[in-house]
Amino acid sequence: MSTTLLIGILLAIAAVAYTLGRMRANAVAGGKSSALHSRPNYYGAYVALAAFLPPLIVVAAWLAISPFIVNSSVRDTFPDEVKAQSPAQQSLAFGMVATIARGLPKLTEEELRAIQQDPSTLQAVFATKGVAVAAEARPYMLESAATLNGMTRTSRLALAAVAIGLSLAGAFFSLRSVAPRFRARNKVERVILWALLLASSIAILTTIGIVASMATEALHFFTMVPAHEFFFGTVWDPRFAGAGATSSGQFGLIPLLAGTLYIGFVAMLVAVPVGLFAAIYMAEYATPRMRSLAKPLLEVLAGIPTIVYGFFALVTVGPFLRDLSAQLNGLATGNYANFIQAQSVITAGIVMGIMLIPYVSSLSDDIITAVPRALRDGSLGLGATRSETIKRVILPAALPGIVGALLMTASRAIGETMIVVLAAGVAARMQINPFEPMTTVTVKIVNQLTGDLEFTSPQTLVAFALGITLFCITLALNIYALYIVRKYREQYE
Amino acid sequence: MTDIVSQASGKVVSAAPPRRDIGIRRRYAAERRFRFYGLAAIAFGLVFLFILLWTVVSKGYTAFLQTEITLPITFSEQLIDPGNKRESDPKVLQTANYPLLVRDALAEKLGIASSDRPALRQVSGLFSDSARVTLRDMVVSDPSIIGKTVPVTVLASANIDSAFKGQFDLTVDEGSRKVSDQQLGWVNTLAEEGVLSKGFNTGLFVNGNSSRPEAAGLGVALVGSLYLMGIVLVLSLPIGVAASIYLEEFAPKNRLTDLIEVNINNLAAVPSIVYGLLGLAVFINFAGLPRSAPLVGGLVLTLMTLPTIIIATRAALRAVPPSIRSAALGLGASRMQTIFHHVLPLAMPGILTGTIIGLAHALGETAPLLLIGMVAFVANVPATPLDPSTALPVQIYMWANEAERAFVERTSGAIIVLLAFLIIMNLGAILLRRRFERRW
Numbered sequence: 001m002s003t004t005l006l007i008g009i010l011l012a013i014a015a016v017a018y019t020l021g022r023m024r025a026n027a028v029a030g031g032k033s034s035a036l037h038s039r040p041n042y043y044g045a046y047v048a049l050a051a052f053l054p055p056l057i058v059v060a061a062w063l064a065i066s067p068f069i070v071n072s073s074v075r076d077t078f079p080d081e082v083k084a085q086s087p088a089q090q091s092l093a094f095g096m097v098a099t100i101a102r103g104l105p106k107l108t109e110e111e112l113r114a115i116q117q118d119p120s121t122l123q124a125v126f127a128t129k130g131v132a133v134a135a136e137a138r139p140y141m142l143e144s145a146a147t148l149n150g151m152t153r154t155s156r157l158a159l160a161a162v163a164i165g166l167s168l169a170g171a172f173f174s175l176r177s178v179a180p181r182f183r184a185r186n187k188v189e190r191v192i193l194w195a196l197l198l199a200s201s202i203a204i205l206t207t208i209g210i211v212a213s214m215a216t217e218a219l220h221f222f223t224m225v226p227a228h229e230f231f232f233g234t235v236w237d238p239r240f241a242g243a244g245a246t247s248s249g250q251f252g253l254i255p256l257l258a259g260t261l262y263i264g265f266v267a268m269l270v271a272v273p274v275g276l277f278a279a280i281y282m283a284e285y286a287t288p289r290m291r292s293l294a295k296p297l298l299e300v301l302a303g304i305p306t307i308v309y310g311f312f313a314l315v316t317v318g319p320f321l322r323d324l325s326a327q328l329n330g331l332a333t334g335n336y337a338n339f340i341q342a343q344s345v346i347t348a349g350i351v352m353g354i355m356l357i358p359y360v361s362s363l364s365d366d367i368i369t370a371v372p373r374a375l376r377d378g379s380l381g382l383g384a385t386r387s388e389t390i391k392r393v394i395l396p397a398a399l400p401g402i403v404g405a406l407l408m409t410a411s412r413a414i415g416e417t418m419i420v421v422l423a424a425g426v427a428a429r430m431q432i433n434p435f436e437p438m439t440t441v442t443v444k445i446v447n448q449l450t451g452d453l454e455f456t457s458p459q460t461l462v463a464f465a466l467g468i469t470l471f472c473i474t475l476a477l478n479i480y481a482l483y484i485v486r487k488y489r490e491q492y493e
Numbered sequence: 494m495t496d497i498v499s500q501a502s503g504k505v506v507s508a509a510p511p512r513r514d515i516g517i518r519r520r521y522a523a524e525r526r527f528r529f530y531g532l533a534a535i536a537f538g539l540v541f542l543f544i545l546l547w548t549v550v551s552k553g554y555t556a557f558l559q560t561e562i563t564l565p566i567t568f569s570e571q572l573i574d575p576g577n578k579r580e581s582d583p584k585v586l587q588t589a590n591y592p593l594l595v596r597d598a599l600a601e602k603l604g605i606a607s608s609d610r611p612a613l614r615q616v617s618g619l620f621s622d623s624a625r626v627t628l629r630d631m632v633v634s635d636p637s638i639i640g641k642t643v644p645v646t647v648l649a650s651a652n653i654d655s656a657f658k659g660q661f662d663l664t665v666d667e668g669s670r671k672v673s674d675q676q677l678g679w680v681n682t683l684a685e686e687g688v689l690s691k692g693f694n695t696g697l698f699v700n701g702n703s704s705r706p707e708a709a710g711l712g713v714a715l716v717g718s719l720y721l722m723g724i725v726l727v728l729s730l731p732i733g734v735a736a737s738i739y740l741e742e743f744a745p746k747n748r749l750t751d752l753i754e755v756n757i758n759n760l761a762a763v764p765s766i767v768y769g770l771l772g773l774a775v776f777i778n779f780a781g782l783p784r785s786a787p788l789v790g791g792l793v794l795t796l797m798t799l800p801t802i803i804i805a806t807r808a809a810l811r812a813v814p815p816s817i818r819s820a821a822l823g824l825g826a827s828r829m830q831t832i833f834h835h836v837l838p839l840a841m842p843g844i845l846t847g848t849i850i851g852l853a854h855a856l857g858e859t860a861p862l863l864l865i866g867m868v869a870f871v872a873n874v875p876a877t878p879l880d881p882s883t884a885l886p887v888q889i890y891m892w893a894n895e896a897e898r899a900f901v902e903r904t905s906g907a908i909i910v911l912l913a914f915l916i917i918m919n920l921g922a923i924l925l926r927r928r929f930e931r932r933w
Contacts, residue, residue, distance in 0.1 A: 189829040193743060199735035200744070203757045203803070206796050210767060213774035274534045281531025298538050303919060305857025307886045308549070308908050311893045315901060316548045354541045361538075385520055387527035408762065415764020417860035422893060442766050442860070449770075449864050455778060467770040471763065478762045 006059065006160050010167050014052035017171040021047030024178045038185035046184040049191055050174035055163040062159045070155060074148045079140050093141070096133060101145040101152075103131035116142060210471065217455075217464035224458045225251050230465055236428035236439075238448065238459050251462050253469065255428040259345070259438035263424055264413040266349025266434060267356055271413075272406060274353075275360025280390055282361070283368040295365075302358035310422035313351040318342035318423060325435070340435040341425070348424035349434070352416055359409045367401035368394060400488035407481035411474040417442040441466050549908050556906025559694035559707065560649035560657045562620055562683065566598045567642040568632065579636060586636065591628035595620050595647055602688065603679055615676055621648040623708035648696070649689065651706045651899035653680060657691065660898075697906060701872035702883070702891070706899035709892070711907055713871045717787050717882035718856060724791025724878065725798055725855050730848055732795075733802030734837075740803075741810045742832055761800035768797045769861030777865060784866035785881035793861045798851040805847020809840040842929035849922040853915050859886040885911050 025043035029035045036043070075083075075094060082093055100122070106129045107115070115122050122137040178184070222230070233252025278298060282291050325340035340346065371394050379389040395402070425437025426447060448463040455461065570577070573589040596617050597607070605612045624647035631645070632638055648654075652671045655661055657680055667674055683689035700710025744750040772793035776782045782789050813836050821831040862868070867887050875882040883891070889911065892904040 185827065189827060192829060193739075196735045196739035196743065199732045200737075200739040200753055202732060202736065202796075202799065203753055203760060206760060206771070206799070207756050209775050210763070210771045213771055213779070214767075217774055274537050277531045277534035278538060281528070281535055285528055285531055294535050294539070297542065298535065301538060301542055303853065303915060304545070305859065305886055305911065305915070307857065307859045307889050307893075308545070308912070311889065311904060311908060312545050312548060314893055315552070316544070354538070354545075357538045385524045387524045388520070390527070411762060412764075415766065417764070417766045418890065421860075422890075442764070445766055445770070446860065446863050449773065450866075450868055464770060464774065467767055471767050474762060474764055475759060478759060482758075 002156075003059070003063065006163060007056075009160075010052055010055055010059075010163060013164070013167045013171065014048040017051040017175070018044040018048040020171070020175060021045070021178060024175055025184075028178060029180055035180045037181060037183050038188075042184040042188050043178050043182070045188045047171055047174045047178070049188065051167045051171035053191070054170050055167040058166060059159065059163050062155075062162075066155045066159070070148065070151045073151065074144050077140070077144045077147050082140070096135065096137065097141050097144045097148060099131060099133050100126070100137060100141055101148040103129055103133070104145055104149060106131070211468075214464045214468040214471065217461050218468050221458055221461035221465045224461070230462075234430065236444070238462060249459070251458065251465075253441075253466070255430045256439060256441045256444055256466070257469075258430055259424065259428070260414055260440040260442070262434070262438060263345055263348050263352065263420060263440060264410060266345060267352035267413045268406070268410060270350055270353025271356035271360050271409065275357045275409075276364055276402070278357065279361040279364035279368060283365050284386060284390055284394075295362075298361055299358050301355065302362075304355075306355065306416060306418040307422075309351050309355050310418040313347050313419060313423035314343075317351055318344070318347045321347055341437055343423055343425040343437045345424065345434040345436065345438050348420050351423060352413055352419050355416070355419065356409050356413060359412060360405065363405035363408065364398070364402050367398045367405065370401070371397045400485055404481040404485040407477050407484070411477035411481075414477070415442065415470060415474050417446065421446055441470050445470075546912075549905050549912070552901060553905025553907075553909045555658050555660070556697060556902045556909075557694050558658070558691045559696060560654040560689060561646050561692050562595075562599070562649055562689050563644060563646045564598055564602055564688050565642050566594050566628070566645045568594065568628075568639045569597075570640050572597075573632065573639055586633050587629065589629070589632075591625045591632075592617065592620075592622065594628060595624045595645075602686075603682065612675070615673060616679070618650060619653050619676060619679065621650045621707045622705055623648055623703070626708075648707045651897065654707055655899055655902075656680060657684070657689065660902075694906075697903070698910075701874060702870055702888070703872065706895070706897055706903055709900075709903055711885065711888060711910060712874055714883045714885045714888035714907070715910075716874050717790075717867070717871075718885040720787035720875070720878045720882065721791050721794060721884055722852060722856060724788065725794045725852060726848070728791070728795040729798045729802050729851065730844075733799050733848070734806055734844060736799070737803050737806035737810060738832060738837070741807050742828070742836075757800050757803055761804065764860075765797060765858055766860040766864065768793050769864030771796070772861060772865045783879055783881075785869045785871075786879045787867075787875065787882050787884075788878040789865050790862050790867050790884065791878065793865060794855040794858060797858065797861065798855045801851040801854065802844075802848055805851070806840070806844045809843025809847065810836060812843060813839045839931070842925055842931075846922045846926050849918050849925070853918040853922075856914060856918070857886055857911065859884075859890055862887050863890070885914075 022040045022044035024047075025036060025040040026033070029040075033040060071094065074097065075090065078090070078093065082090065085093075103126045104112070107125070111125055115125060119137045119139050119142060122142075123133045123135075126133050230251050231253055233250055234254045235250045235252045236255045237250045239249030278294075282295055286294065319342055321340045321344070322338045322342045326336050326338040329339055330336035375393050375397060376389055379393040380386070384392065420440045420443050424439055424443060426439050426443060427437050428439045428444070429436070431438070445463045445466050448460060448466075572593055573591075574585050576585075579585050596613060599616050599619060600607065600613060603616065605616065607613070627647055628645065631643075649657065653676065656672045656677060661670060661672060663670075663677075680689060696708065696710045698710060698715065699712045700708060701713040703709040740750065740753065744753075772789055776789045776792055777784055817835055817839065818831055821835045822828070826834065862884055866881075867883050868891060869881050869883060870891075871881050871883050885907065889904055889907045892900050892907060895904075
């Protein structure tokens, strides 16, 4: 019996239990619903919950635990010479057994007998059924597969019996407890409260999941490559080593970090002045009409997916800068060779900067408009022009908030992926020419993890070490931003 | 006396000191410059927005049209199944040389002798290799068609498609062009006869991926994105609303809830690619869910969208005035009943607006999907959320990496489709806000 069907049956029982609970509540009240402590619906919901929740917990626990028990008892059926092998080979053998177990039910009687006589034909026969077996089967595997199938079946039947029994029992006993004085609503609301708490704890679970998953894989990586070689290495050359190759390559973080910071710096160079001036204009000069037109239009820039910016950089900005540099070079020296590569720090930086404009402008806009009117009026009343008011009064007052906003924007620039994947290039180099390609942490995470993966090689695991570095940097920037804002905020009231 | 008077009057008349220079002119100039910088900044942003959209639209709108060749094709038995073995060996029908049928039909139409081999090779370049699949499917589904002459529509090849849409620079020397003058002549002849024509490109919305630009479509990606959005909506809306209700209405002020709050704000700022790593490590590596499946993508995007939805929902709940709560509580409702019967319905427009914006963000997200393997070459539409699939932005990424010119057109077309979805969703959010927003 499949899990879906089981859940379906449990839901059906719960639905019936709900109706019965309601009916029973009405019956014990004798048609006078004011005699009941709670409204009849709550009695129904209470009975339904009693019929559904305990078996659901049992099913979840069972599904989590039973595979381990089944696996270990199937491994017990392996012959001794297999048990003596390395764990990796054992799990390989178990994988084959599991595949065979999946294929067995598809065979007919005769085919099964033929295979039992000559296991070497198994691969061919299974292939006709659409089950690909990796290597030639050994006789014991058939037996183990049969055991596996048998145990799985038993486990499922037992689970179904236990779950349905528990469900019926829960419904029965909760129905018996329905009485006018019974506080069904309070009990149901307690369950709902727990469900709400559970939902809000998902946020914490996500963080724990991020940190734990990346930390374990990264630690795994650091057992293969020493941490100091990763954090202080200046050469990135992961070398997708083929089987048997001994050298594992070099995993130096520094060139990637340099590229990330450089591109982020160019992006901020574009985004900060443009975004800040746009925010100032919209907060201080623009008529309401222009503001209501320009602000949403600028925010459209924030709504465009980053892959679109990446494409824009790849097909428009990159070639444009390349051709422009060729023309400039030609005018200056007569040699029409481009000095800006199509994929370069400056291409990625400019496009990322455009993407960041709305973040800077809308964050700063909020902060500038939050500066109290009185400061503005005071300065204007003393004869300062508007721009002087802005430069000498409003910006200093809004500075902590703006710095916080800029730090948050910087963290976004560092974590940005698609633009740099398409526009920055893949060469991990340390250089200071913005017209040459450089690469970033995020690009390398994508490069290392697309394609065939095996979770034992440093080439794959390094992505998690990069990921946790990225996570820590952005987290630190955000926390620092919050700290600055809190510490230096001017209290006006 | 007169002296003094004259002195005094002389002072007043002739030596009137110029007004003290307080640099008003300079300051006003600075003011004008400052103002201009502001305007220039806004203009810079808007100009780039315009260039971006214009680039995409001008490169992409032609992707919605596709050049097709419609002509009667003779399913000659000699070519498909010369040995008449299709009863015994069905593979014959699978492996027959179908493009030859199209070539011969075209050659006949153009009046080219079957001995003129160079010309015939050029004719083969007119139509797409996907004609093989088109004809094969026709024959396999109905073998009685063999021997008959039936009008069939096949796709023109990508180069001919581009040439017919006028995207090739014909002044370039013939040798360095992908379309020869002879082929261009034929294209004009065929177009005049109505054999070759442009039609609406349904393939773009139906087909799976293909290495041939003319046959590549967004079908798989659209279905994949639909699954993703469905999963994100079903999971993140209830969980997000439940979490917000707890934090806003029930949470006691203690360390734990403080921690949750700080957490949610930080999660909103975590780079999306980190969520991809999380999905890879937890859902695929640890829980053993299949790679490339929309289910995993949906789970990852749900975790990514949750902070957005929680923040929006809490704002919406906070906007419902306390008098509503007091009134309900005063009439004897429990706190739960107050919230679920009164506060939540009133906050619903705000919650839905936030959800739509979160969904729109998730729809355009690419990086985490790359890491969980949705960047796969998938030709068949996934039947369930557990089958391999791609998504709209990932398809754009894959096409953007293709070198051929025709793929640039496809990519831009796909971006137009993606942007259209985003515009619809955001307009929906705006309308929802306008229609139901209440000021208390």
